[in-house]
Amino acid sequence: MRAAAAAAPPWASLPRGGIAFLFPLALLALWSVSARLGWLPPQILPAPSEVGSALWDLAVTGELASNTGISLLRVVEGFAAGSALGLLLGIAMGLSRTTEDYVKPLFTAFAQVPTLGWIPFLMLLVGIGEPLKVLVIAKAAFVPVALNTFAGIRAVPPIYAEVGALFRFSRWQLLQKVVLPAAVPPIFTGLRYGLTHAWNALVAVELLASAEGLGYLLVWGRQMFWLDTMMGAMIVIGIVGFALDRIMAAAEQRLQRWRLA
């Protein structure tokens, strides 16, 4: 903690990770009070304890783990495919103006159609099975990764390339030793956006067309009027998304030790 903590509130002395819990806890308290005092009917806003016990039930029956596992697997598959393609396209457009001229307009138009807008078309194309989910998630990850990679490579200072030329770097050496390392920060911004978008798209596609997964749990809870289950699913979706983002942030920090060291 900084030295200037003299006038700070008492909880400011918590570690930074601890401060992050302040708002969720306050919200939970408000929620409990509201449920206790009956501000909203329990059919609409069940008490935290009921959501907790619904989650517990899902956990002990193994449903929670299996649904989360299925969702995670879909997101990993879709994100891997989409971000790999996005990286390749972003690098290709970043390195070559010709490629940019050929591909960028179509790409931009493609990116303008929201991920959800692709679902009806893709359903006709591949049905509503696993390929649909993976394709939708891949598309969601692909766009931000490609865009940020492209912009990141274009932003590499030309003076770095000149140093490479001085030491007779080949194109491959230049890419590997100079361009990609210099573009790591924006590329990672793209990957983090991509993963967040992928997770959002997953839940959306599971809402629309799935018989398993966290999104399905959510829509199923609503249809059955098991609002405790529905809210439990929302909480798990939020927590998993948060965890995925933290994992990316940790990877990013590791790759950029030179900034902090």
Added chain:
Amino acid sequence: MARQGELRVEDVSKRFRVNGSDLLVLDSVDLSVAPGEFLTIVGASGCGKSTLLRLIAGLDTDFRGGIALDGKRVTEPGLERGLVFQEPRLFPWLTVAQNVALGLLNAGLSKAAKRRAVLDHIALIGLSAFQDAYPHQLSGGMAQRVAIARGLVNRPGVLLLDEPFGALDALTRARLQDELQRIWAAERITMLLVTHDVEEAVYLGDRVVVMAPRPGRIAASFDVAQSWPRDRTSASLAGVRSSVMTALEATIAAQVFDTPRAAPRPMAAARDFATADGRV
């Protein structure tokens, strides 16, 4: 690599295209640097001295005339010609040792030989304790020393230095000048340093060449006979300094009348201006 380090610049002219029109930036420059010589070029900004270094380094190959190092024509960058820029241009994601090692990427040495060369050159600049530090942990002077080590690590025949100390404070600059001189004395590498600082040019150079601007050309050349170690305050250095300064001021004087309210100017200077500025 035969590293004699004899540099010849013969009748080199260079034009830039600025907004569709031609601008002559170097006008038949002739220069020859003997093996092991320390030559400094001093000139006002815009006299093309940095452009000349870039041509010699091979970063820009679009010029007329010939440049050769030890008889080999310059057509592209080469490891036998090192260049230190005004700013260190270290890669921030690499440590000091990794930055220096990058210079050896295409040197064709064994891993062990590379490692030894890197450590030797970091020791040469006195930064062995910082070999694992990242550039942002270094002061400006330290970073520029690393850049010098990177420029030297290939054992080039000639080291080109483009205002390497221009961005440093006076004290650091003086210390790095001494350090560069020490390195040159130890390694006997041909050095070609470009600067706008007359004191620096005279203190470091065996020979000082004065360049005139618009178009860039060589105006005068002075030998600095004094042996090392030199005393910055000595009378003979002061004498050379004032001669160089006079020559330099003469090159600038021809340029100074660019304000519209200046007194009527000599015809030659007026014509100079029309070609330089009129087309921009």
